[in-house]
Amino acid sequence: MLLILNKVSEAIENIKEKLIDKKAYKIASDPIKRETFKTNYQVEFDDFIKEWIVVASYCVNCDIQIIELVADNEIDAYFIAIKNTINGRKPSLNEKCSNCISEINSLKKELLDKDNKIKAYQLALVPSEREKVEKNFDVFFDKDDKRWKVVTGYCQMGGCENKFYVAESEIDAYREAFERTLKNQRPVSDSACSECYNSFYADY
Ligand SMILES: [Zn+2]
Numbered sequence: 571m572l573l574i575l576n577k578v579s580e581a582i583e584n585i586k587e588k589l590i591d592k593k594a595y596k597i598a599s600d601p602i603k604r605e606t607f608k609t610n611y612q613v614e615f616d617d618f619i620k621e622w623i624v625v626a627s628y629c630v631n632c633d634i635q636i637i638e639l640v641a642d643n644e645i646d647a648y649f650i651a652i653k654n655t656i657n658g659r660k661p662s663l664n665e666k667c668s669n670c671i672s673e674i675n676s677l678k679k680e681l682l683d684k685d686n687k688i689k690a691y692q693l694a695l696v697p698s699e700r701e702k703v704e705k706n707f708d709v710f711f712d713k714d715d716k717r718w719k720v721v722t723g724y725c726q727m728g729g730c731e732n733k734f735y736v737a738e739s740e741i742d743a744y745r746e747a748f749e750r751t752l753k754n755q756r757p758v759s760d761s762a763c764s765e766c767y768n769s770f771y772a773d774y
């Protein structure tokens with residue numbers, strides 16, 4: 571009995587769908603009727619791809635069209651728009667276009683960078699505090715240069731310090747070391763210092 575009822579309601583759904591298809595096609599194929607029909611979807615000829623399209627979604631941020639359905643021809647495009655409108659559908663407005671996504675991401679990164687800069691300054695300003703916080707970079711006073719420096723790279727061959735950030739002051743050196751650490755950076759080891767390089771090849 572239940573099976574029969576299911577089959578009946580399935581058949582009714584099929585008929586309903588066919589009626590909607592028929593109605594939508596009738597409107598879509600009549601230029602006057604389709605002008606007066608209030609569709610939820612924008613139908614247009616895309617000059618770039620030379621196809622008729624239906625706009626299925628807009629960017630929630632900037633209103634740019636993001637998903638476009640490509641139709642077989644003009645009537646088919648109107649048919650898709652009209653059928654979906656009769657079925658109560660609307661273009662979706664919950665996604666962002668790639669431009670907006672990359673703009674938001676770069677703004678987020680800018681904010682995070684500023685935040686890291688402030689945090690790094692706060693840590694660098696208090697000598698008792700800055701010793702407690704772990705950092706990925708060593709800070710030292712170079713007696714020959716009379717400058718504060720941050721070690722940013724080590725020699726690949728002998729592990730010697732070979733790249734530096736030369737700071738304006740002691741605070742600036744610590745600020746740089748903390749800021750790089752907060753950005754999850756580490757000293758690089760991508761080159762050999764000239765001493766190690768020369769002594770290695772002198773052996774051959
Ligand atoms: Zn957008």
Ligand SMILES: [Zn+2]
Nearest residue numbers: 725728730766
């Ligand atoms: Zn070396």
